[in-house]
Amino acid sequence: MLTLVLIPMLHAAPTQQIVRLEVDAAAVDPRLEVQVHALWLGAARSVTLRDDGSTPGDVAGDGVWLGELRGDPVSMLPLSLTVARGGAPVTAWEGNEPIALGEDHLSWSLELGDTPRAWRVAAAATSRSARAREAAAVTAPIAWACFVLIYVAWLVERALRREED
Amino acid sequence: MSARWRWWWTPLVFLALAALWTWPAGLAALSPGDRLVGRHFDVPASLWFLGSSPRLLLSLTDPMTGWPDGVTYGRPDSFTVLALGWALQWLHPARVYGALQILGVAGTAWAAEAFAREVGARAPWSLLAGIAVGFCGLASTALLEGYVYHVLAPWLPLFALFWWRACRGGPSGEGTTRDGLLAGLMFSLTLLTTAYLGLAAGLLLVGFAAGGLLRRSISVRAWAGAAAVAVPAVGLYVAAFAAGGGESAPPETAWEVSSLGRSAHLLAMAGPTASQDRFAHSASATTPAVALCLALAAPVALRALPRWRALAATGFGALVLSMGPLLGSPELPLGPLPLSLLADLPGHELLRFPGRLGWAWVICGGALAGRVATELAPRAGRPALALFAFALVDLFLVERLPLRQHLQVGTTPSAYGAHEGPVLDLFPEELSRVYEFDAWAQARSCYHQLEHGRPIASDCVITRSEANPGWQKSRALNGLLLAGDAAGAEALLRGWDFETVALRPDFYRPGDRAKVQATLSTLDPTPAVSTDGGEHLVAYRVPP
Numbered sequence: 221m222l223t224l225v226l227i228p229m230l231h232a233a234p235t236q237q238i239v240r241l242e243v244d245a246a247a248v249d250p251r252l253e254v255q256v257h258a259l260w261l262g263a264a265r266s267v268t269l270r271d272d273g274s275t276p277g278d279v280a281g282d283g284v285w286l287g288e289l290r291g292d293p294v295s296m297l298p299l300s301l302t303v304a305r306g307g308a309p310v311t312a313w314e315g316n317e318p319i320a321l322g323e324d325h326l327s328w329s330l331e332l333g334d335t336p337r338a339w340r341v342a343a344a345a346t347s348r349s350a351r352a353r354e355a356a357a358v359t360a361p362i363a364w365a366c367f368v369l370i371y372v373a374w375l376v377e378r379a380l381r382r383e384e385d
Numbered sequence: 386m387s388a389r390w391r392w393w394w395t396p397l398v399f400l401a402l403a404a405l406w407t408w409p410a411g412l413a414a415l416s417p418g419d420r421l422v423g424r425h426f427d428v429p430a431s432l433w434f435l436g437s438s439p440r441l442l443l444s445l446t447d448p449m450t451g452w453p454d455g456v457t458y459g460r461p462d463s464f465t466v467l468a469l470g471w472a473l474q475w476l477h478p479a480r481v482y483g484a485l486q487i488l489g490v491a492g493t494a495w496a497a498e499a500f501a502r503e504v505g506a507r508a509p510w511s512l513l514a515g516i517a518v519g520f521c522g523l524a525s526t527a528l529l530e531g532y533v534y535h536v537l538a539p540w541l542p543l544f545a546l547f548w549w550r551a552c553r554g555g556p557s558g559e560g561t562t563r564d565g566l567l568a569g570l571m572f573s574l575t576l577l578t579t580a581y582l583g584l585a586a587g588l589l590l591v592g593f594a595a596g597g598l599l600r601r602s603i604s605v606r607a608w609a610g611a612a613a614v615a616v617p618a619v620g621l622y623v624a625a626f627a628a629g630g631g632e633s634a635p636p637e638t639a640w641e642v643s644s645l646g647r648s649a650h651l652l653a654m655a656g657p658t659a660s661q662d663r664f665a666h667s668a669s670a671t672t673p674a675v676a677l678c679l680a681l682a683a684p685v686a687l688r689a690l691p692r693w694r695a696l697a698a699t700g701f702g703a704l705v706l707s708m709g710p711l712l713g714s715p716e717l718p719l720g721p722l723p724l725s726l727l728a729d730l731p732g733h734e735l736l737r738f739p740g741r742l743g744w745a746w747v748i749c750g751g752a753l754a755g756r757v758a759t760e761l762a763p764r765a766g767r768p769a770l771a772l773f774a775f776a777l778v779d780l781f782l783v784e785r786l787p788l789r790q791h792l793q794v795g796t797t798p799s800a801y802g803a804h805e806g807p808v809l810d811l812f813p814e815e816l817s818r819v820y821e822f823d824a825w826a827q828a829r830s831c832y833h834q835l836e837h838g839r840p841i842a843s844d845c846v847i848t849r850s851e852a853n854p855g856w857q858k859s860r861a862l863n864g865l866l867l868a869g870d871a872a873g874a875e876a877l878l879r880g881w882d883f884e885t886v887a888l889r890p891d892f893y894r895p896g897d898r899a900k901v902q903a904t905l906s907t908l909d910p911t912p913a914v915s916t917d918g919g920e921h922l923v924a925y926r927v928p929p
Contacts, residue, residue: 234792259891262914262921295794295919296825298891316815316822316892320791321420321919342659354658361656361783365674368775372678375772376685379764 234322237293242327243269243285243301243338251306254285254330259298265289294319301328303336313338387507387759395508396495399515403491406520406780407528408787413483413795421479421793421832422486425666426825427531428793429832433845434462436478436835438470445629450831451854452807452840453882459629462846463534464577478835479795486528489537494519496539497751500546504696506755509773513758516776517676517751518542522669523743525657525784529667529791535741538578544571544586545593545748551611552593552695554602565610572611573618580626581741588703588745596695648709649740656783667789670707670740672747673779675772679754686757693753700749707743794919797836798887803913804926806884807840811859811901813893822892823850830855830887833918842883862886867900871907878908878927886925888912 241256254269269287273280300314317326317340328338342354404411413422421428434441441447441458448455461467473481494515501514518524519536527535547568551560572590576583597603649670653661657669680700687693706724713719727733762769780786801808810830815822831845843855850856858881865874878886886905890898902923905912909925916922 259921261916262891292916293794293919295829296822296892316825318426318793318821318825319919320424321794322792324791340663342663354660357658358652358655361671361674364778364783365677368674369678369681371771371775372675372682375761375765375769376682378766378768379686379761382764382766 234293237291237319237321238323239289239297239319240323240325241267241269241287241289242325243330244328244341245271245283245285245330245332247283247332249305249332251304252332253304253309255302255304255309256287256289257300257302258289260289260291261294263291265291293321295321299326301330301338303330303332303338305332305336310336312336313340315340387509390508392508395498395512395515396491398512399491399494399498399519400487402516402780403487403494403519406786407486407490408790409792410483410486410528413792414480414487416480416483416795418477418479418795420795422483422528422790423531423793424529424662424789424791425531426821426828428482428828429531430828430845431462431466431531431533432478432482433828433831433835435466435470435482436474437845438467439474442467442471449834449840450842451844452809452842454854456844456846456854457629458846460626462532463537463579465537465574466534466578469537482533485533485537489533490519490524490528492539493524493536493542496542496546497748498755500542500549500748501752501755503546503549504692504752504756505690506752506759510758510762511755513673513676513679513772513776514751514755516780517673517754518744518747520780520784521673521743521747522653522657522671522784523741523747525671525786525789526667526669528786529662529789532579534579535582535744538575538582538744540571540574540578541582541586541589541744542748544568544575545589545752547571548590548593548611551604551607552597553607554597554600554604560604560607562606562610565604565607565612566614568607569611569614569616569618572615576619576622581738582744583622584736585703585742585744585748588706588742589699589748592699592702592745592749593695596692596698599695600692647738647740648711649704649707649743650709650711651713653740657785657789662789668740669784670743671779671784672743672750673776674783675775675779676747676751676754679757679772680750682757682761683753686760687753690756690760693756696749696753700746700753703742703745703749707740707746709739796918797833798915798918798920798922800913800915800922800924801833801837801839801885801887803924804885805839807842807882808837808885808887808924809842809858809862809878809881809883810855811862811886811888813889813897814856814860814863815892823853823856824848826889826892827853827855829920839885842881863901866904867897869900869904871904874904875908875928884927886927888923888925889920890923891921 243254255266257266267287267289269285271285275286278286296316296318298316301312302309303312313328327341329341330338410422413420445459446455446457450456497518498511498515501511524536547564550564551568553560572586575586653668653670656671661668683693683697708722710722710725711718712722724739758772812826827843830841830843834841842858844853847853862874890902893901905925908928913924
């Protein structure tokens with residue numbers, strides 16, 4: 221386990237920055253075009269996010285659009301997210317994001333209405349599975365604590381029984 | 386098993402665990418200072434504090450920040466860090482910071498293990514106490530958020546140790562004057578490390594003393610010894626705090642104080658989530674499950690042993706206080722807690738982070754856990770060894786360090802080196818579309834000062850943007866630049882005696898960026914430009 225933890229971090233002096241971008245559109249629309257625009261150290265950069273399975277790790281048509289930007293190390297990126305559905309692109313989100321050195325993930329949840337809106341979320345997944353993931357992050361430790369409590373209770377009972385014997 | 390355990394195995398185990406848990410702090414400690422370890426903006430700010438300590442230590446007044454007036458940092462976060470920064474000034478602050486992350490966690494854990502042995506635990510079971518304290522949720526938050534001094538506090542468990550002895554009386558042996566003096570010294574060091582840890586020490590002080598008074602077996606000479614050291618130190622600290630001025634804390638509602646990141650509410654006690662890391666400063670108040678469950682078994686496992694009730698009452702009392710004024714979460718309040726009674730007292734707004742009182746809980750809970758495990762292990766047999774495996778699960782799978790840790794760019798844009806003299810870092814003012822942008826901008830401009838060594842406009846400790854002189858000057862200058870008033874901008878900059886404007890054009894909206902750069906270009910048509918150090922920086926020289 222510890223090896224798995226350490227290996228990705230052994231190269232801790234990255235000279236290239238990777239920013240993985242994920243947008244949960246929660247809808248499948250063949251006309252949908254999702255783009256992320258960045259001003260990366262003074263240079264305008266854009267990437268079209270895809271949900272066709274062409275990006276490693278992507279499941280085609282699942283509503284999660286993936287893309288990535290690469291460049292020199294950057295500490296904060298001004299970004300905007302635009303959405304088009306057969307017409308002119310509309311800015312659904314814009315802001316500045318602090319970027320972790322090496323590799324970082326940025327995720328948005330996109331609401332497609334008359335005026336598309338997006339907001340930053342922490343988990344890179346569809347809204348439903350993101351909520352499930354957040355809930356799991358809370359409930360799993362509680363379940364773990366319950367297991368440990370039962371184990372400790374069993375130890376106490378075993379110790380008391382041996383003491384009586 | 387205890388008989389075979391060598392005392393020096395304990396610090397080695399904690400050092401190894403700390404090196405893994407704080408990874409990649411070990412790499413940062415060995416690096417030339419090109420990377421910072423931590424997720425949030427307090428990391429570069431803390432590094433500035435550490436690196437600037439040689440000039441802050443003596444007077445707390447810094448002419449190099451808040452230019453041209455300077456800033457008096459009357460309420461520094463940690464006098465201990467000031468002293469350490471001064472002593473280690475020959476090393477790059479990023480290396481010192483990385484080393485302190487490891488040594489702080491390991492040292493605090495070792496001290497907590499020693500306290501557990503004092504209350505009757507035996508090695509290796511006492512290691513569970515060290516794990517409960519050095520590797521708890523509060524420690525992970527300190528590492529991720531950037532407050533290394535919160536884990537740099539072996540004094541707190543050592544205070545618990547000597548005060549526990551000082552509150553001993555009766556046939557088991559009375560606390561000595563030496564115990565009291567050392568307790569007073571450790572209390573003072575804890576307070577000097579950070580005020581919140583001092584408050585946690587205060588809870589231990591009251592809890593253990595109450596236990597001694599209830600048993601009517603106190604040691605007057607030990608208490609006198611502690612008071613002889615701690616009372617003058619606390620008096621000096623309070624006087625310095627009162628005279629220091631600093632940032633006034635606005636009144637806050639119970640809801641705000643109970644919010645995630647402030648109090649140890651139920652969600653934060655369960656386990657850290659991705660959202661907490663992204664939007665709530667990695668707030669975590671978890672206690673390793675193995676320590677919590679063993680502590681809960683104390684009424685059964687320790688029922689025949691003396692003094693465990695004082696330890697348990699102090700610990701669980703501190704836990705309740707750390708939960709803030711409301712039970713539950715702000716979104717789902719289940720009722721008021723004792724801390725809500727403080728709401729009407731003057732100065733209550735100073736206690737903005739009740740969650741940090743949880744340090745008193747983990748120290749008592751950890752010691753109870755070590756004591757319970759020591760009692761159970763000989764009779765429960767080999768299955769008790771699984772407790773150590775459970776502790777590793779708590780560290781690496783529940784708290785999920787080092788996987789949650791981030792690196793930040795640690796180098797400085799080279800354009801700062803194009804000119805000399807005071808520099809005004811210019812950022813846009815954004816109210817709606819940014820995530821803590823002002824705080825990030827301020828922290829990074831302060832951090833860069835460690836490298837370029839030029840006076841800057843920012844106050845590097847203040848947290849409210851509007852009160853920061855750097856933000857105020859940036860706002861005034863932006864107004865003139867956006868209006869195209871080059872003469873006014875030049876006069877303003879000369880009035881403040883700045884030699885350079887360091888512009889981050891990327892963060893302006895396109896229209897504003899064009900206006901600001903056009904106006905600045907009339908001051909300096911050939912600015913220095915750099916894209917290293919993780920930032921696109923354009924440095925305009927103010928005409929002499």
